[in-house]
Amino acid sequence: MKTLKIATRKSILAMWQSEHIKDRLTTQHKDLNVELVGMKTKGDVILDTPLAKIGGKGLFTKELEESMLRGESDIAVHSLKDVPVEFPQGLVLAAICSREDVRDAMISEKYATFDELPKGAKVGTTSLRRRMQLLIMRPDLEIISLRGNVQTRLRKLKEGEFDAIILAMAGINRLNIKDEVKHIYPFSLSQMIPAMGQGALGIESVEKDEILKEIEFLNDENSVIETTIERAFVARLNGGCQAPIGISAKLKNDEIFIEAIVGMPDGSEFLREKTVVNKDEYKSVGENFANEFIKRGAKELLMRAEAMANAL
Template sequence: MKHKITVGSRDSALAMWQTRWVVEQLERLNPEIDFEIVTMKTKGDKMLDVALAKIGDKGLFTKELEVAMQQKEIDFAVHSLKDMPTALPKGLALGAVCKRDNPGDALISKDGRKLDQLPKGARIGTSSLRRCAQLLNYRPDFKLEALRGNLNTRMKKLVSERLDAVVLAAAGITRMGWEDMIAEIIPFQVCLPAVGQGAITVECREDDQDIVELLKGIEHHHTRVATDAERSLLRYLEGGCQVPIGAHGEVNNNKLFLTAVVANLDGTQVIRAQGEADVSRAKELGIEVAEKLLAMGGKKILEQVRAGE
């Protein structure tokens, strides 16, 4: 094993927190190795004036890091799993999926009000079609406002844009030390999270055996299994930023449970399905629940969303 390893990261405050956290875990297990962090901006970091759904999701927050890996400029890269496309570039793999933090969505409101306490017609900021669709299904009176930028920027827009609330991933808020600002973790019955939300992953070259072996030390089996099911479902539905799809996998007593949702853009149609399986059948379970969603009317919703209706 070489004694210096170069780690790639986006340069946002949250991305750097996540990368430092990964490096700290690895340093504790491998004190003889020197880790160097290299930062870069991705396409998603630069195009802040365009809605995520219009840009597409093919490596929006990962491609530049992946190219650096393929060119051997860095040894591995740290990502939020929810940013990872379900199909990775040839030669790259998820070397580790770390223990998941709270996968839910957090409501941050200007006066600490919960979702049910927000006024009629409340203006809520979010960049996610998934959140918009499910929130509108719950409260059709809400006015959803597009919200882009890093976590700090989006938090500031709560005040600068005079919004009633913003909805962000709970894990990111907690990692930044802002949990006291959370008015409510939105229940899964109201809003299922994005695939992989709350989990940090490390991407590496699949043929770099030293790095593959190193990353086994921070792998969390239950998180890997749960998110494998979610990603399998997303891959089968061919969903991304442009399609309102939510999912949550969880392991209990060595059984894997998966709940998922497909919605149309205005939230007037929301279809939910769930299933369970042995932990060894994570990817199969994802496909089974995806097929249930399609059979229950999800196929028509997805066709309409993709057609821009």
């Protein structure tokens, strides 16, 4: 029986995602044995420093990629929002799975909605993108860096360190944590634009035909179209996974509705645009949409955003 090895982070969410892909693979290929190879990444180990200060790109993928390049594993399962837009030679983004809920959500033990948060409320997130959009809506909030896995974040919330924390709805749904907290308030896309690829799983693979053929069934056409646009937008802006950039592409029938935001981590300055294009344009529209932002000074804005992030 052939064995396929999946490199995965050891967090509960990462393990859920890898087990999910393992189940799909073994259901599709009855003669395939799938093993999980758990490991820690730089982003898992360094928990006392904001993500933007410890390397930016590849914080949750580099060790998994090195495992594949050494031949110790064949594929890696990632949250696509954590996956850089460029890959080491010999590795490819082989599949993008169907998306979960792409929205961000506020979780609180005291407050049912975002508007109920009192003035000066302490809100936990490490994402510069979330920080920026929270402060655009509510400049009075105190945004505090919050690292660690989902369980660590929930514990800190329950212990009273925060009035609310921000998580992705995809993770909330996958781990089924609705019963563990009192209030979950999903932000609308008009309130908070998600990260590129949010809600989708990306399967990175060694560039071998036999492995690529085994996993190609995992591709979801709608997810591929939407995330191709989102990733191209971020790539054109040269923005890493931690940059204050939000981008959402939503396919409805033959039209794609796209909205993006780029700005300063403190919400003091930002660019926001939306557009609608035909489905046939998906391969070029991400870069073209980014060019419109660049004309309005997005690259200079992101350089200043990086300097501000390093000073936080």
